[in-house]
Amino acid sequence: MTCLTKVVFFDVGQTLLRADPPVPEVFARVAQRRGHDITVRDVEPCMVDVDAFYESEYMRDGDFWCVHERAVQIWLDMYAMMADYCDLKDDEELPQAVYDEYLKPSNWTAYPDVEACLKGLKRRGFRLGIISNWDATLEGLIRGMGMLPYFDEVVASAAVGCRKPGRAIFDIALERMGASAEEAVHVGDLPTADGEGASNAGIRPIIIDRKGALEDERFEHIELLTDLVSLL
Numbered sequence: 001m002t003c004l005t006k007v008v009f010f011d012v013g014q015t016l017l018r019a020d021p022p023v024p025e026v027f028a029r030v031a032q033r034r035g036h037d038i039t040v041r042d043v044e045p046c047m048v049d050v051d052a053f054y055e056s057e058y059m060r061d062g063d064f065w066c067v068h069e070r071a072v073q074i075w076l077d078m079y080a081m082m083a084d085y086c087d088l089k090d091d092e093e094l095p096q097a098v099y100d101e102y103l104k105p106s107n108w109t110a111y112p113d114v115e116a117c118l119k120g121l122k123r124r125g126f127r128l129g130i131i132s133n134w135d136a137t138l139e140g141l142i143r144g145m146g147m148l149p150y151f152d153e154v155v156a157s158a159a160v161g162c163r164k165p166g167r168a169i170f171d172i173a174l175e176r177m178g179a180s181a182e183e184a185v186h187v188g189d190l191p192t193a194d195g196e197g198a199s200n201a202g203i204r205p206i207i208i209d210r211k212g213a214l215e216d217e218r219f220e221h222i223e224l225l226t227d228l229v230s231l232l
Contacts (some may be wrong), residue, residue: 005204005232007179008121009170011188012132015208015225017145019102020109023047027082030098036088046085050078062133068158071135075099103137105144111210117225118150124229129153131173131186133163133193153177164188165197174201185232187225191216206231 010016019026024043031038057064057074064070079095088094101107121128128151132138138156142148155173157163162172174181181202188194189208195218198205206228207214207221214221222228 004183005126005185007127007129007174007177007184008228008232009129009131009173009184009186009198009203011164011186011190011194012130012134012138012142014189014210015187015194016114016130016147017108017110017141019107021107023050026101026107027079027098030101031083031086031088031091031094034091034094034097036086036091038086038088042086043082046082049085050081053081054078062163065133065157065163066161068136071158072099075102103141105141105146108141108145110145110147111225113225114147117228118147120226120229121232122150124232126232127152127177127179129155129173129177131155131164131169131188133157164193165200167197167201170198170201170203174203187228191219195219 024040024047028038028040028043054074064074076095076099079098080089083089083091083094118128130142130151130153134156135158136156139148139154142151142154153173153176155169155176157169160169160172162168174184184203185206186194186198186203187206187208191207195205195207205219207219208225209221209223212223222231
């Protein structure tokens with residue numbers, strides 16, 4: 001273990017948790033519950049366009065992650081786009097119903113390596129925190145997943161008014177943990193938001209590359225979170 005390392009921060013989406021079931025399945029299930037005749041196969045073809053919409057909005061003005069209402073609106077806009085594609089745009093409450101469904105821990109799954117990693121790090125005396133671009137419901141979700149006891153701090157971008165890769169959100173997390181940048185590591189799945197963001201804040205970045213497909217060699221990377229226990 002590096003003698004200075006005391007704190008390990010984690011991203012959430014695609015690092016600790018993944019949406020499960022996938023969005024098309026949840027959308028179809030909610031729509032069916034609301035009386036619509038629809039299947040997952042009806043929804044799946046629109047996901048390329050929906051994902052492209054998110055990416056374009058993020059590149060245009062990713063600061064929506066800094067305000068809870070704006071972060072929520074992005075998801076509502078995406079679900080409205082799906083409803084329009086499936087000829088369900090007359091159901092104006094459907095997007096909110098889908099968003100509400102994702103507030104439930106039952107629609108999220110922790111990756112198989114997460115629990116062993118968190119337990120291993122806690123046993124070795126590390127303090128753990130979360131730094132994630134997320135709306136203000138994040139801490140409630142982590143609590144609902146039964147994971148909150150592992151973490152000393154949960155810093156969601158919409159709750160503090162700043163986002164990765166900006167330095168400010170990392171500085172806030174460090175201050176809350178009472179740690180210096182040299183004492184911290186940040187683990188996430190995105191070289192830009194997590195790698196560049198942590199590096200700019202003076203924090204050691206480690207990228208989780210579960211598929212072994214990372215081409216960006218600027219940062220350390222691992223394929224399993226359990227590799228952290230021996231790496232630090």
